[in-house]
Amino acid sequence: MIYRLSGRGMATQEHALVDRATRAACAAAHRFGIRDFTPVVLGGYSNTLVRIAPHPIVARVATLASTTRDCASAMAREIAVGLALAQEGAASVRPSNLLPPGPHEEQNLWLSFWTHLNTKPERATPFQAGQQLRALHESLAQTGIKLPHLTPFYEGQAIVADHPGRRLDVEARRRVVMEFEVVRQRIEGECGVQPLHGDAHYGNLMLTDKGCIWGDLEDTCSGPVEWDLACLTASSRVFGRGRAASEALAGYGRQFDQERLDLMIRARVLQAVSWALVALPDPAHDLRLLARLRWLFGSR
Secondary structure, three states, X not given: OEEOOOOOOOOHXXXXXXXXXXXXXXXXXXXXXXXXXXXXXXXXXXXXXXXXXXXXXXXXEEOHHHHOOOHHHHHHHHHHHHHHHHHOOOOEOOEOOOOOOOOEEEOOEEEEEEEOOOEEEEEOOHHHHHHHHHHHHHHHHHHOOOOOEOHHHHHHHHHXXXXXXXXXXXXXXXXXXXXXXXXXXXXXXXXXXXXXXXXXXXXHEEEEOOEEEEOOOOOOEEEOHHHHHHHHHHHHHHHOOOHHHHHHHHHHOOXXXXXXXXXXHHHHHHHHHHHHHHHOOOHHHOHHHHHHHHHHHHOO
């Protein structure tokens, strides 16, 4: 087994999870007739990505994601969106055409198969990312696909509500729960709905030898374009001075509602907090999580 994770070592628990996901990916590939391959762990966060090398196949195995959602239905939706975008010729990842894309259950884990891309270590500039997001929105609108409304936000609210003991102090959790509810009530009065990427941050926009490609379609949903713009700009607003956010919005080059974007940035930051409670070994002492909480409760 070969590990190629992005710049950080893996803790023992993470190693065990990656090993389990890799065994499931190998078993599924073998079941569909693939022989003589080497699993290469490409990385992942809520999912583990395993290249079935040398074949142009990547298994996407739900790991942390399996603790928060119905992975079978989420993967089925992701594959459907990937196929629809492929028909539009969109710059997005493609479900595998060498193996049935799935979803497949293997060794009590859900996985899907995708076409491998040769990626570059560089990231898109903010202006490029804005341009690429507009192009993706146009392609998604052309598919006519129907998607559930802002599932990443509502999933985050459920995570916080269902995990009271996730090492966040009582007062901080109370404030997060209350803020989720305030934002939810405002979101439900918003309009402007179309298919969205759902998690449109720089890590999901890959530079390849074929140009910029959007990956990670598991959070595709419907909602106002400002949700995806928030995914692209929230980190710049929370951790920086907003210059990258301004450049990304200029690249998007399409009218948006600034007040709605401000609301969606709060919603996005809340969602990031919820996932930190699931994914981080010690959330209460994570500097980025603490910075998000300070921003949430100090930026009114």
